[in-house]
Amino acid sequence: MSAQVKDVPTKPFDGQKPGTSGLRKRVKVFQQEHYTENFIQAIFDSVDAKGQTLVIGGDGRFFNPETVQTILKIGSANGVAKFIVGMDGILSTPAASNVIRKYKAYGGILLTASHNPGGPNNDFGIKYNVSNGGPAPENVTNKIYELTKGIKSYKVLEAPPVDLSKVGSFSYGPTKVDIIDSVTDYLTLLESIFDFPLISSFLKSNPNFRVLFDGLHGVTGPYAKSILLDTLKLPANSVQNCEPLPDFGGGHPDPNLTYAHSLVEVVEKEGIQFGAASDGDGDRNMIYGKGAFVTPSDSVAIIADWADCIPYFKKGGVKGLARSMPTSGAIDLVAKAKGLEYFEVPTGWKFFGNLMDAGRLSICGEESFGTGSDHIREKDGVWAVIAWLNIIAAANKESKSGQLIGIKELLLDHYKKYGRSFFSRYDYEEVSSEAAQKMVDALNKHINDQSLIHTKYPSSTGEFEVSKTTNFTYTDPIDGSVSKNQGQIIQFTDGSRVVFRLSGTGSQGATVRMYVERYTKDEGQYEKETNEGLKGLIEVALKISKLTELLQREKPTVIT
Numbered sequence: 415m416s417a418q419v420k421d422v423p424t425k426p427f428d429g430q431k432p433g434t435s436g437l438r439k440r441v442k443v444f445q446q447e448h449y450t451e452n453f454i455q456a457i458f459d460s461v462d463a464k465g466q467t468l469v470i471g472g473d474g475r476f477f478n479p480e481t482v483q484t485i486l487k488i489g490s491a492n493g494v495a496k497f498i499v500g501m502d503g504i505l506s507t508p509a510a511s512n513v514i515r516k517y518k519a520y521g522g523i524l525l526t527a528s529h530n531p532g533g534p535n536n537d538f539g540i541k542y543n544v545s546n547g548g549p550a551p552e553n554v555t556n557k558i559y560e561l562t563k564g565i566k567s568y569k570v571l572e573a574p575p576v577d578l579s580k581v582g583s584f585s586y587g588p589t590k591v592d593i594i595d596s597v598t599d600y601l602t603l604l605e606s607i608f609d610f611p612l613i614s615s616f617l618k619s620n621p622n623f624r625v626l627f628d629g630l631h632g633v634t635g636p637y638a639k640s641i642l643l644d645t646l647k648l649p650a651n652s653v654q655n656c657e658p659l660p661d662f663g664g665g666h667p668d669p670n671l672t673y674a675h676s677l678v679e680v681v682e683k684e685g686i687q688f689g690a691a692s693d694g695d696g697d698r699n700m701i702y703g704k705g706a707f708v709t710p711s712d713s714v715a716i717i718a719d720w721a722d723c724i725p726y727f728k729k730g731g732v733k734g735l736a737r738s739m740p741t742s743g744a745i746d747l748v749a750k751a752k753g754l755e756y757f758e759v760p761t762g763w764k765f766f767g768n769l770m771d772a773g774r775l776s777i778c779g780e781e782s783f784g785t786g787s788d789h790i791r792e793k794d795g796v797w798a799v800i801a802w803l804n805i806i807a808a809a810n811k812e813s814k815s816g817q818l819i820g821i822k823e824l825l826l827d828h829y830k831k832y833g834r835s836f837f838s839r840y841d842y843e844e845v846s847s848e849a850a851q852k853m854v855d856a857l858n859k860h861i862n863d864q865s866l867i868h869t870k871y872p873s874s875t876g877e878f879e880v881s882k883t884t885n886f887t888y889t890d891p892i893d894g895s896v897s898k899n900q901g902q903i904i905q906f907t908d909g910s911r912v913v914f915r916l917s918g919t920g921s922q923g924a925t926v927r928m929y930v931e932r933y934t935k936d937e938g939q940y941e942k943e944t945n946e947g948l949k950g951l952i953e954v955a956l957k958i959s960k961l962t963e964l965l966q967r968e969k970p971t972v973i974t
């Protein structure tokens with residue numbers, strides 16, 4: 415067998431440092447001779463997968479099929495015993511996490527740049543996940559990076575390309591390859607979590623309750639069709655943009671009010687009660703019904719509040735709740751009411767994994783349209799959509815009013831029970847790194863010398879007085895690791911807060927994120943527009959940070 419393995423000499427490339435979600439670069443960068451091969455060899459040198467089983471999947475973006483072949487060639491030459499590959503190289507990120515866990519694989523390689531645009535002139539990405547199904551921790555990704563810096567050669571199996579288009583098992587040199595259906599295991603998983611009979615019977619008895627899922631031409635199309643059309647028997651017009659395309663149809667496959675306008679427009683025009691979308695690789699979600707946008711911070715709080723109607727949580731119990739720091743405190747209030755432990759972690763899904771593995775966390779979410787639970791170790795877009803349908807079905811079953819309960823009614827009921835946290839995020843994309851740093855330095859100075867405390871700021875909606883300023887530090891309660899400088903928080907005496915943070919996922923210049931949150935128990939404000947509820951606080955946030963002046967930006971690029 416060794417006769418078929420060849421050593422190919424190569425030289426290191428600069429900058430093969432994986433970020434929070436793997437190595438993400440332009441396709442053209444990955445297409446350079448030896449570039450992708452170097453990075454993949456560095457993965458195998460770091461994780462020592464000899465004799466092990468690895469999963470390969472991806473979101474189907476441009477350069478996905480070629481890279482699957484590269485991984486098979488290099489992996490086999492490096493002694494991988496077995497590869498489990500999604501058909502055509504496709505597995506959504508949550509589906510891949512499930513496959514790794516279900517088949518007790520050693521790890522997996524995911525080919526995705528998440529919600530970044532795809533195609534020959536856009537982004538590609540390679541991400542390594544470990545045996546718990548979650549993204550590799552920093553010590554693993556750092557080791558991969560170190561090895562890319564000194565790489566001299568990579569090994570390949572000299573064999574023709576593998577046919578990825580049919581389910582089946584075969585030998586590939588010394589390695590076994592199993593091509594699996596991309597959807598089946600994921601559907602089985604969701605059927606074991608949710609009350610599908612209840613959802614079905616609700617949808618059947620309420621044919622006027624229209625559902626529309628928008629796949630944004632990302633990977634979730636086939637998953638949504640299998641679940642919504644084939645399993646829940648919804649009509650064909652319940653899905654749109656559900657044909658995965660290598661360039662996502664030229665769009666930006668990110669489920670928010672700006673980029674998922676295809677969904678928002680149809681929902682509003684046709685008065686659809688339940689709309690939802692997911693991103694390129696299927697881990698993000700947006701829930702949007704006519705006239706009712708669910709901010710992700712509320713979404714996770716509502717799922718946590720209704721967890722009992724979801725069989726998975728009813729059976730296993732809810733162990734704890736969590737959110738990322740900038741996410742609104744709506745879920746904290748649910749945790750307090752239910753007497754559950756809850757956590758505030760830095761931005762990034764990996765921080766939830768340790769808590770889940772330790773059995774202390776069941777449901778969590780981030781303001782960045784990520785929602786999920788300990789059923790896998792990634793956030794899960796389609797899971798969130800079905801969770802909402804399960805909750806709506808249960809709420810209607812419980813209700814005695816005879817009136818249909820939809821997204822809006824659930825939101826209002828939640829606010830009546832817990833109060834409302836107005837939440838919004840302003841993104842300033844591709845600003846100069848120096849300008850962003852200046853703003854961060856000025857805020858840090860205020861935090862260090864405590865100069866903002868007790869300062870009163872007038873605004874068009876009243877006065878805000880600063881009560882506390884901090885730079886968020888997190889100590890992981892499981893392994894004790896410390897993460898510093900995770901965002902600057904300015905708190906006010908009325909409980910409102912503003913957070914500033916630099917994005918860790920941008921590819922050009924710097925992206926500044928400003929998160930604003932204001933809590934109210936005044937019923938008169940529950941139906942207000944978010945921007946109205948936050949008007950004065952936004953004025954104050956801009957004033958304190960001198961953002962407009964320092965970043966030279968009148969308006970944010972995206973508001974969520």
Ligand code: G6P
Binds near residue numbers: 528762917927
């Ligand atoms: C990725 C991670 C999320 C995280 C987000 C933050 O999507 O999977 O867990 O919330 O990045 O991105 P940012 O650009 O704000 O650093």
Ligand code: ZN
Binds near residue numbers: 693698
């Ligand atoms: Zn994603």
